[in-house]
Amino acid sequence: MEQKGTLTVKRGLAQMLKGGVIMDVVTPEQAVIAQEAGAVAVMALERIPADIRAAGGVARMSNLELIRSIMDAVTIPVMAKVRIGHIGEAQVLQALGVDFIDESEVLTPADDKFHLAKNDYTTPFVCGARDLGEALRRIAEGAAMIRSKGEAGSGNIVEAVRHMRAIGDGIRELTVAPKEELVARARDLGAPLDLVTYVAENGKLPVVLFCAGGVSTPADASLMMQLGAEGIFVGSGIFKSNDPKAFSKAIVAATTHYDDPKAVVEASLSLGRDAAAMEGIDLRKIPESELLASRGA
């Protein structure tokens, strides 16, 4: 008997990515650089978030020929993004055969009320979250992996820190909550009771939790792993730096040895004297209407 697309194999792929770095790439050549540097997966995109932010307009699923050429270029898993709630794009990416689909606030939402019914798909999904309730809602819909939202393309880690701390605090609060409170907690979180109970009993999400949004340096990666991330998405941070090869290798090394400051020093020194991380944006200077993290809740 053989069963495909089960919760176990979908969540399982995310488990295999733990301790690793997933990198945004916009060409097959960048995908190869990422793989050579030790990325555990790549996110195939037409434009990295910093450029999506700069371009404005409607951001959609990437060109399929581009995604396919990236799938052909590397042996590691390839992810691609769909607009929130876009059933058509999601079915197309599944049929194309990508390994993971990111239902992402970085693209312009297709549905301003509802996310995809992700349990219906064979391909696993990752979704962004800013707090525990949002994470559990996405898991209830079928997400096989959760990432912080951060503020994509900003080069600023503060939003990702806020989200990882909020998710961590939410989990810790449930682990010490008396049983009598769990139904009310589920109501307040806007999340199903079975998932709230799971978190209360196990002290963690039932799926893997990564950090995304604003990671630009080896020390950023170390920070997020220490805040409880099980791995790192790096979007604009690598290919908006002045030396993508060096930055990708250094961020991989710092993610593996995040708890050893000497190893993070080594990784940072490997960047050399002229290393320049991507330029960041003060989030207070981004107009409210252009903030990505508040899309989809």
Next chain:
Amino acid sequence: MAPRPQVGVLALQGDVDEHLAALERAGALGIAVKTRASLDACEALVVPGGESTTVIRLLDRFALADPVRERVRAGMPLWGTCMGMIVVSRAVAGLDQPTLGLLDVTVRRNAFGRQNDSAEVDLAIPVLGEPAFPAIFIRAPWIESAGPGVEVLATYGEHGVMVRQGNVLGTSFHPELTEDPRIHRYFLGMLAP
């Protein structure tokens, strides 16, 4: 009570915690191995699931490849699951990918297909007896060819998916993602008494 054996799980990347928990359930003391010092403390080593291109590079970058080879050639039991089996193999079919060369097999990566072909399978494994083992294949490799000293312990379709050569064990699938402790116990049984 005899002291519990100390079994390392290579912790450069992958599903390390799942193996540590499964080893505990099987009666061992699990140690996450990221450094030479932690490797030296182990009596056996598991290379978990993950991405082989990532881990083989990190083994080199952090100078662990040769110490692992030396320990295994001196008799330390070694078990690779999925990515781990690729890392310990002799060669990867169709790819110029470095490996540790400790298990005399050629593996084919992503042999069953991409993620949409990942599957749960009830697998007959004669050395474990009944019932069938709940094998979880995730972008899994299979054994393309094996040297004469390699015993094939289970096949799925046409290809070997569980093999043993002396002190080295390989599985295409992920026993650490199940509650079934039989293969972890089998591996602990490979420790010298």
